[in-house]
Amino acid sequence: MNRKILLQLLALVAVMCGSVEQASAEHPYTYTHRWAQRAAATYPWHGPYYNQQYQAPVALVVPPTAQMRQTYSWGVSQNLSYPIHHQFGVGAPGPGYSGLQGFRPTPQWPSHTDQFGTYYVRGPW
């Protein structure tokens, strides 16, 4: 009888362990979030190309839980994946649109997905 109760309690603990893993899915203040924030403060959110349609680099909003992006290019071992560090946040940093200075157009024969001028930026928490 007692053995049965013990087994039932153990089963309950096992079930609750599973529910704990589900509950701790995502939280804004995890250490990976801090890593991403620090890394994003060291380089711009855009690449060197502008989007032909918008005449500026375009920030494509992705979920804040997105972690990696894939780039494609011609040639062997040119398909790389990078972490998405940048995230939209509060605080207006300045002019939202400054023309095309310093940006290149998409080449006539694009050879890399970054050349289309669309760059991933994660949405806010």
Add this chain to the structure above:
Amino acid sequence: MRLSLRITAVAAAVMAFAASTQNVSAQEYIVSSQVVSDEVVGGDCANGNCGGASGDVVSGDMGIAGGARTYGHPHLFYNYYTHGYSNGVNAQMYVSPQPVPPFVGHTFMTYQPLEPHQYLYWHKDTYHNHYDGGRGLNRTRAVYYSPPVGTAVQNVYWNWLRLPR
């Protein structure tokens, strides 16, 4: 005797687990209604002295003499911006991907829990809104979730069973 002790220990473990589960589920992102604005709040704008350059972020709780705490009106709609180092251009999230021409106007989303970017991932938010000079607190809890089974059934219906018309 030993068995009963063991049962007691297991029961204590269960209780501890229950408490920790409650803590985990209570880890919601609390969005307070602190004033965060692109415009300077409470400046002497009539004399043209609205504070620093445009684009400053001013918190409603700052700049009050004597450390008195105020509860301002929450901002009508706050935009989100890109950050980073040596950006050649900055982007704002609404209206995405770039501002419409000035003569078109602007889109305001006045209810924070319904902003579209909240639907990008599963999470829970709690919105705290002070009113009546800080004597009242309105809490709004928003859960962004799509039940997996129900969503799968809807997808089957929408992609295979629905008459395309």
